[in-house]
Amino acid sequence: MAQRILVVDDEQKVLDVIQPFLEREGFQVRTAVDGKRALVLAKEWDPDLIVLDWMLPEISGLDVCRELRKDSKVAIILLTARSDEADRVVGLEIGADDYLVKPFGLRELTARVRAVLRRVQDTQEEPQVLRRGDVSIDVERFKVWRNDQEIQLTPTEFKILLTLAERPGVIYSRLQLSRAAMGTDYLQYERTVDTHISHLRRKMEDDPADPRIIQTVYGVGYRFGEG
Amino acid sequence: MNTVTVRTKLLASMALLVLLMAGAFFTLSRGYLVHQFRQYATTAESEEASQWARVIRFYYTSSGNSWNQTAPILQDLLREQSSEEHGDRTVTGLGPSSGTTKGSRVVNNQSAGGSGVTPPDGSTVQSAHSATNNSSGDQDEQVSRLIVVDSNGHKVLDVTSGDNDAPSAYTSVDTDSVHMVSYPLKIGSQFSGTLYIGDTGPGGLLSMESQVMRSMTFAIVWGMLLATGVALTLGYFLSKRLTNPLHRLSKAILQMGRGDWDVPVNISGRDEVGQLAKAFDQMRDQLRAGEHVRKQLVADVAHELRTPLTILEGQLELVQQGLKSASPETFVPMLDEVIRLSGLVEDLHQLSLADAGQLTLNRQQTDLTDIAQRVVENFSLEAESRQVDLAMHVEGSVDLDKPVGEILGDPHRMTQVLVNLVDNALTHTPSGGSVTVTLSSDADTVTVAVSDTGPGIAPEHLPHVFDRFYRADNNRSRTTGGMGLGLAIAKGFAEAHGGTIEVASTVGVGTTFTVVVPRRPATNL
Known part of the structure; x- marks a missing residue:
């Protein structure tokens, strides 16, 4: 059964981009533009996780969070436009399970949603393993096999590979990969992605000079080869 | 940190000041005292000399103009005076003849009881020491030697009070070996020359002088030490009072630099x-x-x-x-x-x-009525969809020669001001409410008021409504208001025109923003 996610943001346009993405990821998604409606939906619909914007008219996200925590253990991810340390601490203290600072990528949001759900629901699902042709990726344990042979990867290489492998055929720019693997602090080192890619190819490809798994799209970026 | 503190500097400068003042006082008073002494001594000496000159003249004439006969008398006189001085200093009469005049006349010096030499003509000889007798008990100054030299430089008389060997040592008038005072001696037409009077030696006035100096120095040095001590003690407490607040202040500043804003300084006082x-x-x-x-x-x-x-x-x-x-x-x-x-x-x-005051205004003849009309028209659809009644009133001008809304201003900026105000009013007015734009003017200014029937602004928020990004509702949202910059911009533009913008609000009734713009820019610009 699909997990239910309630997304609350006063900006309809934000909801418009989050909803289709999470739905594509296999979640059931409903939205609310204010705290009042969010509280009603949370009670009636009983979602597994709530993505909650901090700044809401009338009832703020923090108040909604406090209200929910009175009688619910629903997973909550706070969205905030503020990166101040104090804000994060407050958010986590009043019972949010995670927070995400705007602007954020939809991939990152999905990853957080999954992580929080796993952590909170403590459901021992089968270990999540991505299978792409002869490549298998254990998302939990950071392990990669090719033809049942384990390949040793650095954490950065693993994250780049995972990002590409999650959506075979989708082209990712170096910046996107850089942020996915190393966070926003390393965006100026966009080109180091090339180095990591060449290491990955040396470890995984039959012929690194003619890559099949990780393909270069000239002038744009990289993609995971489909089959 | 090896810094010289204010306290040290203060104390050092105080000590230095005391020393300097003491030194200056010492030098000045010493110079003055020496000068006084010298002057007094000179006067006394010349007076004594003239006295002796009269005595010599008397004896010389009465002994028949003979220096040889005058000498023994003078010798006796000197010796007698010498012995009497040692016997009784205060009351001594000196007569031309020791037998007849001694004690016959006692002249007391009014200022200081001193010895007097009384020649026959009744005048009084005051020895130099008369003034000093009271203050100094040791060596007195006495006349020890009398020498008369004639106009040709021959010594005609030389008597001493002491032993008879002494004169032999003086072969000539030697004013360097003893303290000699010279005085012109003229006895009628018979004689004309110079009288030299020798003192007993370097004692007398000189020793007096040095003694006064000594005690003065002593007093000044001790006074100085005492004053320095007092000054330093006083300075210590004073500087403590002075620098303690400064210490606290610098501590507070340092803490503030570290981001701790709540440092009490606790310094009162009006200094x-x-x-x-x-x-x-x-x-x-x-x-x-x-x-x-x-x-x-x-x-x-x-x-x-x-x-x-x-x-x-x-x-x-x-x-x-x-x-x-x-x-x-x-x-x-x-x-x-x-x-x-x-x-x-x-x-x-x-x-x-x-x-930054760098807004450039493209000033031209502008009618705010036109601008307001256009703004209201542009917002009419928006108002309709919000079900808000948007209306405009123009009140008659006092000065009928001019259109109500005419100013010399930047039409683009003024439009922006009105757009922001009307936009703000519309977003805060619930459906069924109304927004009214009212224009009025007098000879010098044009006033535009934008009133709404919104929820009003609480008094505590009122002073901040023109702050950028300020929202009375802390949970900002895009449904109520834009980015929170509109009113700040309206204020900035109105003020650039030399105008003002004010807000009045009653919770539950509504809010009115009033812009007052002068018709022309201030002429002194």
């Missing part, structure tokens, strides 16, 4: 240090307020930029992931976000220009 502390407190409050505004601004700008960026990124990602087709209509909302971001950047730019 300079107290004023400094007060100024410091004011400065800190201003800095704190400024810091708060700055932080708020940074957070707000970040917030205003982050949301459009999130939307843009999300929409683009949807396209990238194939969840949305890259059709032209997909990009329209993205374009909107970019326009919104550009508008925000432009608004912030205009505001910072207004803040």
Whole structure:
């Protein structure tokens, strides 16, 4: 059964981009533009996780969070436009399970949603393993096999590979990969992605000079080869 | 840290001052005293000399103009005086003849009982020591030798009070070996020459003088030490009083530099240090307020930029992931976000220009009535959809020669002011309410008032409504109001025209913004 996610943001346009993405990821998604409606939906619909914007008219996200925590253990991810340390601490203290600072990528949001759900629901699902042709990726344990042979990867290489492998055929720019693997602090080192890619190819490809798994799209970026 | 503290400097300068003053006092008073002594001695000596000259003249004439007969008499006189001086200093009469005149006349010096030499003509000889007898008990000055030299330089008389060998040592008049006083001696037409009077030696006045100097030096040195001690003690406490607040202040400043704003300075008093502390407190409050505004601004700008960026990124990602087709209509909302971001950047730019007083106004004859009319027309659809009654009133001009709304101003900026005010009023007015724009004027100013029947603004928020990004409702949202820059911009533009903007509000009744703009810019600009 699909997990239910309630997304609350006063900006309809934000909801418009989050909803289709999470739905594509296999979640059931409903939205609310204010705290009042969010509280009603949370009670009636009983979602597994709530993505909650901090700044809401009338009832703020923090108040909604406090209200929910009175009688619910629903997973909550706070969205905030503020990166101040104090804000994060407050958010986590009043019972949010995670927070995400705007602007954020939809991939990152999905990853957080999954992580929080796993952590909170403590459901021992089968270990999540991505299978792409002869490549298998254990998302939990950071392990990669090719033809049942384990390949040793650095954490950065693993994250780049995972990002590409999650959506075979989708082209990712170096910046996107850089942020996915190393966070926003390393965006100026966009080109180091090339180095990591060449290491990955040396470890995984039959012929690194003619890559099949990780393909270069000239002038744009990289993609995971489909089959 | 090896720094010289204010306290040290203060104490050192106080000690230095005491020393300097003592030195100056010592030098000046010493010079003055020596001068006085010398003057007194000279007067006394010349007086004594003239006295002796009279005595010599008397004996010389009475002994038949013979120096040889005069000498023994004078010798006796000197010896007698010498012995009497040692016997009784205070009351001594000196007569021309020791037998007849001794004690016959006693002349007391009024100022200081001293010995007098009384020649036959009745005048009084006051020896130099008469004045000093009271203050000094040791060696007195006495006349020990008398020498008379004639006009040709021959010594005609030389008598001494002491032993008879002494004169033999003087072969000539030697004024260097003893202290000699010269005095012109003229006895009628018979004689003309010089009288030399020798004192007993270097004692007398000189020793008196040195003794006074000694005691004076002693007194000054001790006084100086005492004064220095007192000054240092006093200075210590004074400097402590002075520097303690400074220490506290510098501590507070250091703490403030580390970001701790709540350091009590606790310095009262109306002196300079107290004023400094007060100024410091004011400065800190201003800095704190400024810091708060700055932080708020940074957070707000970040917030205003982050949301459009999130939307843009999300929409683009949807396209990238194939969840949305890259059709032209997909990009329209993205374009909107970019326009919104550009508008925000432009608004912030205009505001910072207004803040810096660098807003350039393109002034021309402008009728605010026209502008208001156009603004109201542009908002009429919006008002209709919100079910808000938007109306405009023009009140008659006092000066009928001029149109009500005519000013010399920048039409573009003034339009912006009205747009922002009407927009603000509309967004805060619930459906069924009304927004009214009223124009009025007098000879010098045009007034535009924008009133709404919204919920009003609580008094505690009223002073901040023109602050950028300020929202009475802390949970900002885009449904009630734009970015919170509109009123700040309206204020900046109105003030650039030399005008004012004010707000009055009653909770539950409504809010009125009033802009007053002068018809022409101040002429002194």
